[in-house]
Structure formats: C-alpha cells, structure tokens
Amino acid sequence: MDADKIFKALGDPTRRKLLDLLYARNGQTLGELCDHLDMARQSVTQHIGLLEAANLVSTVWRGREKLHFINPVPLHEVYERWVRKFERQRLSLLHDLKKELEGE
Amino acid sequence: MSKEKTSFVYVTYIRSTPEKVFEAITKPEIARRYWGHENVSDWKPGSDWQHVRANEERTVNIVGKVVEIAPPTRLVITWANPSQAADPASYSRVSFDVEAYDDMVRLTVTHDELEAGSGMATGIQKGWPIVLSSLKSLLETGQGIDVFAKPKAA
Numbered sequence: 694m695d696a697d698k699i700f701k702a703l704g705d706p707t708r709r710k711l712l713d714l715l716y717a718r719n720g721q722t723l724g725e726l727c728d729h730l731d732m733a734r735q736s737v738t739q740h741i742g743l744l745e746a747a748n749l750v751s752t753v754w755r756g757r758e759k760l761h762f763i764n765p766v767p768l769h770e771v772y773e774r775w776v777r778k779f780e781r782q783r784l785s786l787l788h789d790l791k792k793e794l795e796g797e
Numbered sequence: 798m799s800k801e802k803t804s805f806v807y808v809t810y811i812r813s814t815p816e817k818v819f820e821a822i823t824k825p826e827i828a829r830r831y832w833g834h835e836n837v838s839d840w841k842p843g844s845d846w847q848h849v850r851a852n853e854e855r856t857v858n859i860v861g862k863v864v865e866i867a868p869p870t871r872l873v874i875t876w877a878n879p880s881q882a883a884d885p886a887s888y889s890r891v892s893f894d895v896e897a898y899d900d901m902v903r904l905t906v907t908h909d910e911l912e913a914g915s916g917m918a919t920g921i922q923k924g925w926p927i928v929l930s931s932l933k934s935l936l937e938t939g940q941g942i943d944v945f946a947k948p949k950a951a
Contacts, residue, residue: 720804751808751905762806769926770933773942 695747696774699767702747707732708740712749715763722758800886803918804909809929811902813936815895818902819869821932822893825851831931831941834858840866846874861888870895876908878917889917904929 702708707730714729715721727737741761744750751764811818821827825835829851838846840863848859860882861875872893881887889911896903906925911918927944935941 720806748808748810751806753806753907762804764806764808765926766807766809766929769930773930777946 696771698743698747699749699771702743702749705740705743707737708744711737711740711744712763715750715761719762720753720760722760726761801913802909803911803913804907805911805922805925807906807908807925807929809904809933810898811904811933811936812900813902815869815897815902817936818895818904818932819872819893821936822872823868825849827935831935831944832928833944838863842866864890876917887912887917889921904932 710730711726714726723734723737723741726741727734730737741750745752748767749764751762753760753762821831823836823838823840825837829835833851835849835851836846837849838844840846842863842865844863846861846863847857850856850858857879859876860879861877863872863874865871865873874891875888876891877884877888890909892905892907892909894903894905894907896905906929908921908925911921924944927942931941931944
C-alpha cells in the first residue's frame with residue numbers, strides 16, 4: 694500500500710465525488726462520470742489518473758469502452774492501519790452518539 | 798426480461814510470486830489461514846468447487862463450477878449460494894487474474910454476472926476487500942487478518 698498516494702488521492706473533493714459516483718453505480722465510462730461534474734473532460738481524466746495511481750479505481754476495456762470501477766481494497770488497508778487499531782470501542786460509542794444527535 | 802446485472806473489479810498488489818498467490822486461492826491449507834474458508838475442488842475445468850468454512854461445522858457457504866483454470870495466471874469459477882444451486886440464474890462469475898508486476902503480483906478479482914441489489918451483491922462488496930487485504934497480509938507478513946472481525950459492542 695502506498696499510503697501517500699491514497700491520502701493524496703482522497704484529499705480532493707472532486708476525487709471523493711468520483712468515488713461516490715462509482716460507489717453509486719460501478720463500471721461507468723469517462724463520459725458518464727463527466728455528466729455529473731461541472732468540469733472539463735481533461736480535468737476529470739487527470740483526477741481519475743490520480744485515483745488509478747493510488748489503486749482506488751481500476752479500469753476494464755469492454756469493446757471500445759473503458760469502464761471505471763471503484764477498488765476499495767486499499768481503503769480497507771487504510772482502515773486496518775489507521776482506524777481499527779485505535780480504540781474501536783470508543784469510536785463505536787462516538788458513532789452512536791453522533792447518529793443520535795443528528796437524528797439519523 | 799432478465800434482471801439487471803452488476804459487476805465489481807478488485808485489484809491488489811502483493812509482494813509475492815504468481816505461483817504463491819495462485820496456491821493461496823486453490824490450496825485449502827493456505828486459504829483457511831487468511832479467508833477462514835477453504836476452496837475445495839480437484840480444479841479441473843467443469844468440476845465442482847465448494848467454499849467451506851474452516852471450522853468444525855464445515856458449512857458449505859458457496860458452490861459453483863470451475864470454468865477455466867491456467868495456473869498460475871488465471872482461474873474462473875461460477876459462484877452461488879448453496880440454497881439456490883438449482884437455479885442457473887442465481888450463479889455469478891468470479892475471475893482471478895494473476896500477473897507479475899515489477900517485483901510484485903497484480904491480482905485482479907472480477908466478480909460479474911451478479912444480480913444488481915441482491916443479497917449476494919451486497920455481501921461480496923463487503924467481503925472481497927477484507928479477503929484480499931487479508932491475503933496480502935498473509936503473503937507479505939505471514940499473518941492474515943481476522944475476516945470475521947466486527948466492531949466491539951459498546
């Protein structure tokens with residue numbers, strides 16, 4: 694896992710939105726992703742490039758179409774390394790409290 | 798009309814060899830160490846395979862057929878809940894592609910032909926990232942992670 698690349702890739706709202714878009718519907722083309730973003734196609738391509746470099750997005754060619762898939766495997770490694778090890782119990786209490794206060 | 802299908806592509810890079818990665822998927826004594834399950838088959842095209850929980854109950858959690866096998870680079874299997882094994886439409890497909898990548902191995906797991914929104918689609922989305930992280934951990938450090946771990950109850 695290249696943690697620097699992962700955190701850099703996540704440190705941008707457009708790239709986080711791209712991951713959300715792929716989570717909502719996996720296997721989209723560049724064109725489909727661009728429809729949801731108010732931004733030049735070339736900029737979207739660059740953002741996707743950084744996500745691919747961090748292995749957060751993988752691509753598959755289907756005929757002439759390049760499809761993008763969210764790859765959460767590195768996120769799981771980040772979770773194991775940076776979240777799970779720190780006091781799981783307290784996190785779960787805080788999470789419950791937040792849910793209650795926000796009325797979810 | 799057929800139901801809408803969905804697919805997922807998972808990629809992980811592992812400091813290991815294609816042979817070791819392939820064995821970790823197909824050899825029960827290795828799979829049980831990072832997956833909590835064994836994949837049991839004679840690994841011939843057309844043969845059955847079973848995903849068996851590696852405990853005393855030996856519950857069969859997934860069944861399917863071996864579609865294609867080319868060690869150490871490619872394995873394709875079908876995948877269904879045993880309770881739906883009689884229904885051909887319930888089978889999805891899992892392809893493992895193993896390629897040498899610099900001094901590492903790039904393992905791609907493609908799970909397709911899944912019914913969109915089904916319990917199986919939800920389940921595998923939670924499962925594969927954990928299993929693949931655990932596989933990477935086992936091959937790189939000699940230790941898998943607990944794939945059944947849950948947050949501690951408050």
